[in-house]
Amino acid sequence: MIFYYLGWISIIFGVIFNLLGALGLVKFPDLYNRMQASTKCVTIGTCGIMLGIFFIRGFNQMGIKALICALFILFTMPVAAHALSRGSLLFGTKLWHKSVIDKFGEDKKGYSQISKEDEAT
Amino acid sequence: MNRKIIFFLVALILWFLFTFNLNYDEIIVGIFVSLLSAFIFGGYFIEKPIKIFQIHRWFWLLVYIPIFAYKCIEANLDVALRVLHPGMPLKPGIIKIKTSLKTEIAKTFLANSITLTPGTMTCEIDGDTLYIHWIWIKEEEEEKAKKMIAQTFEKYLKRIFE
Numbered sequence: 001m002i003f004y005y006l007g008w009i010s011i012i013f014g015v016i017f018n019l020l021g022a023l024g025l026v027k028f029p030d031l032y033n034r035m036q037a038s039t040k041c042v043t044i045g046t047c048g049i050m051l052g053i054f055f056i057r058g059f060n061q062m063g064i065k066a067l068i069c070a071l072f073i074l075f076t077m078p079v080a081a082h083a084l085s086r087g088s089l090l091f092g093t094k095l096w097h098k099s100v101i102d103k104f105g106e107d108k109k110g111y112s113q114i115s116k117e118d119e120a121t
Numbered sequence: 122m123n124r125k126i127i128f129f130l131v132a133l134i135l136w137f138l139f140t141f142n143l144n145y146d147e148i149i150v151g152i153f154v155s156l157l158s159a160f161i162f163g164g165y166f167i168e169k170p171i172k173i174f175q176i177h178r179w180f181w182l183l184v185y186i187p188i189f190a191y192k193c194i195e196a197n198l199d200v201a202l203r204v205l206h207p208g209m210p211l212k213p214g215i216i217k218i219k220t221s222l223k224t225e226i227a228k229t230f231l232a233n234s235i236t237l238t239p240g241t242m243t244c245e246i247d248g249d250t251l252y253i254h255w256i257w258i259k260e261e262e263e264e265k266a267k268k269m270i271a272q273t274f275e276k277y278l279k280r281i282f283e
Contacts, residue, residue: 017197024204032254033213036242037200043237044197061141068138078236085244101214101261104245104252
């Protein structure tokens, strides 16, 4: 019985984090900050939902599948974020104009890729 | 060859966990699919697969998981607060740190762990240099930044994978 309630609490937390991740995706100023919000919040949110299903169902077909899905998301989401941000850095997508430092641009391209005040990102 | 056999066993165990029954048709299909994937992807598996069977590595993995889970939840609350904050407290930038880990799999896990923890995301790995996007720059120097971001992870990952 306690696992039932634990599962529902986990699912509710997951949904809230997913909502915040989506909100960050709209609200943050440039690609890299948006990637931060979407990867972190959505990873923990989806893992929370999957863990909740595991708590409710226990060790049977559905529960084990949910657990493996959670692990899979935990491993693949950072890799996807890494690939997308690396691609856009190499392509030359500019950082937000209030960014402080850009070591990647200075090392690899010779100039920093921080955009000007009025430039669109 | 060694690698492919262990890859086959890992894939087969995953298959049985996924299907979760032991009818003989499921077993035949599982063996076939595992063999196929072992022949195609076995070459990309970890370099010394014998490490999977060393018990102390699994012990350090069990120690690592709670630390990582704590940091991960902390990171999520941090980013969630930044999303909800009306003034949008962002001071982003890209810094670089050097890692002392050698094997590919350890570097992959370090990069994944950094991506899932407080406000940091790995953008590029070049040899032993990691370029990291940080949502709130606290320290621009290489050594101090490394101490804040990667020190604890590196300590445990070295025991798990090397």
